[in-house]
Amino acid sequence: MYFLRRLIFAVPLLLVISALAFALVHLAPGGPFDRERAPASPEIERNLKAAYHLDEPLWKQYFRYFGLVWEKDADGRWQHASASFDISYKYRNQRVSDIIAQALPVSMTLGGLSFCLAMAVGLPLGFVTAARRGRWEDYAGSFLSVLAVCVPSFVVAPLLILVFAIKWHWLPVALWESPMHAILPVTALGLFFAGKVARLMREGMLNAMQSEFVTAARAKGLGESTLLLKHAVRTAVLPVVSYSGPMLADLLTGSFVIENIFQIPGIGVFFINSSLNADYMMTIDLALLYAVLLIVLNLIVDFSYTLLDPRVKYE
Amino acid sequence: MSEANQHVSPGQRAWQRFQKNRPAVCAAWFLGFLLVAIVAWPVILKTSGAAFAQLHDPDRLSDAQFVPPGAQHWFGTDLHGRDLFSRVLFGAQISLLVGVVGAGVSLVIGVLWGAVAGYFGGRVDAILMRVVDVLYSLPSVIFVIVLITTLGGMLKQSPLVHNSPALAGGLRVTLLFVGLGAVSWLTMARIVRGQVLSLRTRAFVEASRALGGGPVRILAWHIIPNIFGVVITYLALTMPAIILYESFLSYLGLGVQAPMASWGTLISDGVANINPIRIYWWLIAFPGGVLVATLLALNFLGDGLRDAWDVRGRN
Numbered sequence: 001m002y003f004l005r006r007l008i009f010a011v012p013l014l015l016v017i018s019a020l021a022f023a024l025v026h027l028a029p030g031g032p033f034d035r036e037r038a039p040a041s042p043e044i045e046r047n048l049k050a051a052y053h054l055d056e057p058l059w060k061q062y063f064r065y066f067g068l069v070w071e072k073d074a075d076g077r078w079q080h081a082s083a084s085f086d087i088s089y090k091y092r093n094q095r096v097s098d099i100i101a102q103a104l105p106v107s108m109t110l111g112g113l114s115f116c117l118a119m120a121v122g123l124p125l126g127f128v129t130a131a132r133r134g135r136w137e138d139y140a141g142s143f144l145s146v147l148a149v150c151v152p153s154f155v156v157a158p159l160l161i162l163v164f165a166i167k168w169h170w171l172p173v174a175l176w177e178s179p180m181h182a183i184l185p186v187t188a189l190g191l192f193f194a195g196k197v198a199r200l201m202r203e204g205m206l207n208a209m210q211s212e213f214v215t216a217a218r219a220k221g222l223g224e225s226t227l228l229l230k231h232a233v234r235t236a237v238l239p240v241v242s243y244s245g246p247m248l249a250d251l252l253t254g255s256f257v258i259e260n261i262f263q264i265p266g267i268g269v270f271f272i273n274s275s276l277n278a279d280y281m282m283t284i285d286l287a288l289l290y291a292v293l294l295i296v297l298n299l300i301v302d303f304s305y306t307l308l309d310p311r312v313k314y315e
Numbered sequence: 316m317s318e319a320n321q322h323v324s325p326g327q328r329a330w331q332r333f334q335k336n337r338p339a340v341c342a343a344w345f346l347g348f349l350l351v352a353i354v355a356w357p358v359i360l361k362t363s364g365a366a367f368a369q370l371h372d373p374d375r376l377s378d379a380q381f382v383p384p385g386a387q388h389w390f391g392t393d394l395h396g397r398d399l400f401s402r403v404l405f406g407a408q409i410s411l412l413v414g415v416v417g418a419g420v421s422l423v424i425g426v427l428w429g430a431v432a433g434y435f436g437g438r439v440d441a442i443l444m445r446v447v448d449v450l451y452s453l454p455s456v457i458f459v460i461v462l463i464t465t466l467g468g469m470l471k472q473s474p475l476v477h478n479s480p481a482l483a484g485g486l487r488v489t490l491l492f493v494g495l496g497a498v499s500w501l502t503m504a505r506i507v508r509g510q511v512l513s514l515r516t517r518a519f520v521e522a523s524r525a526l527g528g529g530p531v532r533i534l535a536w537h538i539i540p541n542i543f544g545v546v547i548t549y550l551a552l553t554m555p556a557i558i559l560y561e562s563f564l565s566y567l568g569l570g571v572q573a574p575m576a577s578w579g580t581l582i583s584d585g586v587a588n589i590n591p592i593r594i595y596w597w598l599i600a601f602p603g604g605v606l607v608a609t610l611l612a613l614n615f616l617g618d619g620l621r622d623a624w625d626v627r628g629r630n
Contacts, residue, residue, distance in 0.1 A: 013449060024461045027469070150610035152559055154566045154579075155603035158586045162594055246451065253456040257566055261586060271457070272567060275464045283461065290454045 003299060010295045017291050021284045022062050025275070052089065065281065088282045090274070096285050099270060104289075106176060107266035110185060110258065111251040117190035118197050118247070123240070125194070126201020130209065130236075131228055142202065148195025153254060157188035157261045176264040185262045189254055193247055197240055204236035211235070238309055245301040249294050329544060329623040339619020342612035349407065349609065356404045372401065381588075384597050391597040394588060402576055403602050409577040410558055410606070413491055414613075417557035418550050420496020425503025426546060430534050432504070433511030444508065447501050455498035456563075462494050463569050484575050491570055495557050506549055510542040544624035551617035555610040562606060578606040 049055045053064055063069050069081040088096050122145075129141035164171045164184060172181050208214060209232055217231055218224075256268035267286060274282035323331075333339060360372070384391040390399035432443035470486055514520065515538065523533050558578075564570035565579030566586075585598030 021461060024465050027465050146611065146614055147607075150555070150614060151603075151607050152562060152610075154563070154582055154586065155599065155607065158582075158589055158599045159603070161589060162596060162599070166589070166594060249454050253454050256456070257563060260567065272460065272569075275461055287454075287457050287461065290457050294454055 003303060006299060013295070014288060014291060018065070018284060018288055019062065021287045022058075022065065025278065025280045025283050026058060026061075052087065065284070088274075088279055090277055090279045090282070096282050099282075100267070100285070100289065103265055103267045103270055106264060107252070107255055107259070107268065110182070110189065110255050110264065110266060111248070113182060113186040114190035114193065114251055115244075115248065117186055118193035121190070121194040122197025123201055123237070125198040127205060127228070127233065127236075129198065130202045130205030133206070141198070145195040145198035145202075148191050149199065151191070153188045153192060154257045154261065156191055157184070157258060160184050160188055161261075175262070185258045185264060188261075189251065189258045192254070193251065196243070196247070200239045200243055201236060204239045205232060208232040208236045234308070238305070241301065241305050241308060245298040248297045248301075252290060252293065326544075333619055333623035336619040336622060338615045342615035342619070345608065345612045346616065353404055353407050353411070356401070360401070372398070381593075381595055384601075390601040391595075393584060393598060399597065399601055402581060403578070403605055406576040406578050406581050406602065407605065409488065409571055409575060410561060410579070411609075413488070413495065413561040413577070414554040414558040416492040417495040417499060417561070418553045420493060421500040421503055421553055421557070422546065422550055424496070425500035426507050426539065428500065429504040429507025430511050430539060433508040434515055434530060434534055434538065436512070440508070444505075447504055451501055459494045459498055459564065460569055463490060463564070466490050484572060487572060488575070491561060491564070495560050499553055499557055499560070503546070503549055503553065506545060507542060510545055511538055514538050514541055548617060548620040548624055551613060551620055555613040555617075558606075558613075559610060578602050582606070
C-alpha cells in the first residue's frame with residue numbers, strides 16, 4: 001500500500017519537474033538555432049521556429065510536449081497534433097527515444113558495474129576494518145577509504161589512463177567496445193563509492209558490535225567469526241542499503257565526467273550537450289528520465305530495506 | 316579532579332578532545348598553511364622583483380611550454396607556458412571560496428528549515444520534511460546544470476556585463492555559490508531538525524516559554540546556540556562536498572570560466588593535454604594532489620570535530 005501511494009505520488013512530482021525544467025530551458029536566452037551556420041536569413045529562422053512550434057505561447061508548447069494539442073487543419077476539422085517530446089533540434093534525423101535506447105544501456109552498464117565494484121570492495125573493507133579495530137589493518141583500510149572518498153573521479157581517471165593505458169599499454173585508452181574497455185572507467189567511477197560504502201559499513205559494524213544482541217550471543221559462547229559474519233553483519237549493512245539510493249543517483253550523474261573522459265557514448269554526454277545547445281525537448285526528456293530512474297530505484301531500495309529489517313514498516 | 320572538571324565547559328572539553336586527535340590537528344595545520352600561502356602569494360608576487368613576478372604570473376603567456384617541474388617552475392608550466400604553481404594557488408582562491416560560501420548558504424537554509432520543522436512539529440514538520448525527502452530523491456546535479464546554463468546564458472546577454480568580463484565572471488561565480496548551496500542543505504536540515512526536536516522539550520525551553528518567549532526568541536536564543544557544535548561539525552563535512560561539486564562542474568565546463576581558474580578547470584586542462592606521445596603528468600598530479608590533500612584535510616577536520624563534540628563517545 002505504502003509503495004503504491006508513493007508510486008502515485010510520483011506522477012504529480014514528475015509533472016512539477018517537467019514544468020520546472022520546461023520553464024528553465026525556455027528562460028535561457030537564445031534559441032536552439034542560434035548556433036546554426038551563420039548567415040541563416042531571418043526568414044529561414046522564422047520558418048524553422050514555426051516548424052518546431054517555437055513561436056507558440058509557452059503554455060501551448062508545454063501541452064504540445066505531452067501531445068495534448070488539437071488543431072484545426074485546412075478543412076476546418078480538429079486534428080490531434082503529434083506530441084513534441086520526441087524531437088531533438090540537434091539530431092534531426094533521430095528521435096530522442098532512439099538516442100535514449102542507444103545510450104541508456106551504456107550508462108546503465110557503466111553505473112551497474114561501478115555499483116557492483118563499490119559493494120564488492122567497500123563491504124569487505126568496512127567489515128575488516130571494524131573487525132580488526134585499532135590494529136594496523138584498521139588504520140590502513142580506514143585511510144584507504146577516506147582517500148577514495150577524497151580523490152575525485154576526474155583525477156583518478158586520467159591517472160589510470162596515464163599509467164595503465166599510455167605507459168604500460170595494458171588497457172585501451174578510451175571508447176566502449178569490449179569488456180576490456182570497461183575496466184578503467186568502472187574503476188574510476190566506482191572507487192569513490194567503494195570508499196563511502198566502506199566507511200558506512202565500518203560505522204555500522206562498530207554500532208552492531210556494541211549492541212546487546214551481539215553481547216548476548218557472545219555470552220552464549222558463539223565463536224567470534226560466526227558472531228560477526230552471521231549476526232552483526234545483518235544490521236551493519238542497513239546504513240549501506242539506505243545510502244544506496246542516493247548512491248545510485250550519484251552514480252548516474254557521476255558518470256557524466258567518466259563518459260566525457262573516456263569518450264563513452266552514454267546519456268551524460270547527450271544531457272550536457274543538450275542543455276548547452278538549448279536542445280529543449282531533449283534536456284527535459286533526459287531530466288525526466290533521470291527523475292523516473294531515481295524514483296524507481298529509490299522505491300526498490302526502500303522495499304529491500306523492509307525485507308532486510310523487519311522492524312521497519314512503512315504505513 | 317572532580318572540582319577541576321566542574322569548571323570545564325562542554326566547548327573546552329571538546330577542544331581538549333580535539334587536540335588529542337592527531338590527524339585532525341595535522342589537517343587543521345595543513346589548512347592553515349594553505350590559507351596563509353593563498354593570501355601571501357599574491358603579496359609576494361607584488362613585492363618581489365619584476366622578473367620573479369613575471370615568471371610566476373598566473374595569466375602571463377610565455378614560450379616556456381610544458382616545462383617539467385624544476386627550480387624555476389616548482390609545479391612546471393602548462394600549454395601556454397604559465398606557471399602552474401601560481402595557477403594552483405590562484406585557483407585555490409575560487410575553489411575554497413566556493414566551498415566556504417556554498418557551505419554558508421547551505422547552513423542558512425538548512426538551519427532555518429530544520430529548526431522550523433523541528434520546533435513547530437506536527438503538520439508543518441511533516442510537510443517540510445516531506446519536501447526534503449522528495450528533493451533527496453532527485454538528481455540535484457541535473458537541476459544545477461540546467462540552472463547554470465540558463466542563468467549563465469542570461470548573464471551573457473544582459474547589457475550590464477557586456478563590457479566588463481570581470482563582472483561577468485564574478486556574477487557567474489556567485490551563481491555557482493548560490494546554486495551549490497541551494498542543493499546541499501538537505502542533510503543539514505535533517506540533522507538540525509533531529510536536534511531541535513529533542514531540545515524543545517527541555518526544561519530551559521519550557522522556562523523561556525513560561526516567561527513569555529515567542530518562537531523566534533526561543534529558537535534564536537535558546538535552541539540554535541545549543542546545536543552549534545553539531546552544525547559546525549557538519550559544516551566542515553559539507554565544505555569538501557561542495558568543493559568537489561564545484562570542481563566537477565568546472566571540469567565539465569559549466570563552472571568557472573576561462574580567465575578565472577579553479578582546481579576543477581586546471582585538472583580539466585591537464586586531462587585535455589593527455590596524449591600518447593608525451594606525458595605531462597604534472598598538469599594533473601599537482602592540481603589534483605592539492606585538491607585531494609585539501610579534501611582529505613577537511614574530512615579529517617570534520618571527523619575530528621564530530622568525535623570531539625560527540626559526548627556519547629565511541630571508545
